[in-house]
Amino acid sequence: xxxxxxxxxxxxxxxxxxQLAVDSTSLGEFKTCPRKYYYSIIMGYQTRLESxxxxxxxxxxxxxxxxxxxxxxGQGHQEALRxxxxxxxxxxxxxxxxxxxxxxxxxxxRLTLVRTLVWYLDAHGDNDSLQTVxxxxxxxxxxxxxxxxxxxxxxxGERWVLCGHLDRIAKLNEVSYVVDLKTTKGSLxxxxxxxxxxxxxxxMYALAGRIAFNEPISALIVDAAQVGVTFSRFDRALVQxxxxxxxxxxKDTGYWLGMMEAYAIEGYWPQNDKACxxxxxxxxxxxxxxxxxxxxxxxxxxxxxxxxxxxxxxTDV
Amino acid sequence: MAxxxxxxxxxxxSEATPDSLDDYMSKDPEVIxxxxxxxLIERLRxxxxxxxxxxKEKPQRAAGKTIADKAKSLVSGASAADLDL
Numbered sequence: 001x002x003x004x005x006x007x008x009x010x011x012x013x014x015x016x017x018x019q020l021a022v023d024s025t026s027l028g029e030f031k032t033c034p035r036k037y038y039y040s041i042i043m044g045y046q047t048r049l050e051s052x053x054x055x056x057x058x059x060x061x062x063x064x065x066x067x068x069x070x071x072x073x074g075q076g077h078q079e080a081l082r083x084x085x086x087x088x089x090x091x092x093x094x095x096x097x098x099x100x101x102x103x104x105x106x107x108x109x110r111l112t113l114v115r116t117l118v119w120y121l122d123a124h125g126d127n128d129s130l131q132t133v134x135x136x137x138x139x140x141x142x143x144x145x146x147x148x149x150x151x152x153x154x155x156x157g158e159r160w161v162l163c164g165h166l167d168r169i170a171k172l173n174e175v176s177y178v179v180d181l182k183t184t185k186g187s188l189x190x191x192x193x194x195x196x197x198x199x200x201x202x203x204m205y206a207l208a209g210r211i212a213f214n215e216p217i218s219a220l221i222v223d224a225a226q227v228g229v230t231f232s233r234f235d236r237a238l239v240q241x242x243x244x245x246x247x248x249x250x251k252d253t254g255y256w257l258g259m260m261e262a263y264a265i266e267g268y269w270p271q272n273d274k275a276c277x278x279x280x281x282x283x284x285x286x287x288x289x290x291x292x293x294x295x296x297x298x299x300x301x302x303x304x305x306x307x308x309x310x311x312x313x314x315t316d317v
Numbered sequence: 318m319a320x321x322x323x324x325x326x327x328x329x330x331s332e333a334t335p336d337s338l339d340d341y342m343s344k345d346p347e348v349i350x351x352x353x354x355x356x357l358i359e360r361l362r363x364x365x366x367x368x369x370x371x372x373k374e375k376p377q378r379a380a381g382k383t384i385a386d387k388a389k390s391l392v393s394g395a396s397a398a399d400l401d402l
Contacts, residue, residue: 082354089346089354100342111342118361231368 003267005042010163010309014156017042018264021147023164023310024201027253030260031200032278038269039284045303047283055101056108057183060225061167063088063117064181065143067125068132068168072140077126081118088114106229107185116183116225116232123234130170130179130221141169146212147311152254155265160257163310166205167223169215176215177238178205181223188226193237196222203249206241218242 005011010021019026019041030037039045066087070080092101092110103109124130133141147163154160168179180202186192196202202220209217219240226233241249263269276285286302287295341349341357349357 078355078358081358082351085354085358086346089349093346095345098345111338114342114357115361115364118358119365122362122365231372233372 008307008309009311012158014158015264018261020158021161021163021311024204027256028200031256033272033275034263034269035271035288036282036284041308044305044308045299046306048304052103052105052108056113059088059091059113060116060183061181067121068140068142072134081121084117085114088117107227112227116227119232120225120234130172133169133171146208148208148212152257154261162204164204166208169209169213176217178209178217178220179223180205180220183225183227185227188224188233188235193222196239202239203241207246207250
């Protein structure tokens, strides 16, 4: 199979298949299984079925972003809430077909999205103890794109950058935190919050807060929303990342990036067959279960393709 | 990921959804007035009040206590109450 990543701005122009702008999703996929990373990030294959969790998360993030920007622009709570609600209703309406987004799920659908938005912003919008930082340009520190030099260089002299988006930087008692909104259908017990330590995404975000935004971040806050059929529940927890933890994560990242380069030079990304059944199972399990010679036509027929370019759009919700 | 809206039509959004909310959800947002949006927000707020009242009647969750305790130990100068835990 010919590999051409020359049109993807996140990839090397010298070594096909070598990603140089790495977001937490890409790095996470690579850590899970190099073959999965090859299929989903390098080749851009994704299942034809919608990921309701991802859609719901993206929509809620965007709606909350609209609220914070409206507030930073001087709108009051109700006005900003109405603005966020309007955006959500429009974003979940198919104008061509004249019908609403229907996820087919009882927990995460259009109504529970709107309900979660209103309940969340009423709980944490107006009198939130976490005050969104206002940047020097007067804009709210929400949905902040970042990219910073990792300090690592490829054998051909290209530099790796780490990139992504922070949901929000906020202050509590003059201490800065990266705040990340997460939605779940599960309960908000200790096991939910414990999953963020250690965690690839949160470690990268803590580092980004320090390096890209020059904020003394020593902890992040998980801003969690449990979405049920008839209710939305909210809870928050601190996720600590001190300087030692950040240094360790960055050191480890150097090793992972080195493996990325080695595989790209070889043009081969090995399977980690111990990861095939993790979570709800890998979306490429059916492909890897086939004989290598028969995989390509199945990939083309069963999956659709998109370009995974974290420098071009938000990919890490 | 499919675009929102490009999904087969199916049954009601939620079994617990009152008809009036279904009406809002099935209406083209371009024809929903600002007053109707405020009314929708108020309906959702009323749902929250009702749900919170019923939730308070349930036994206290052990998980919440654990998280609050953890926060107390992690944040210097901040209390669990500050974090709305």
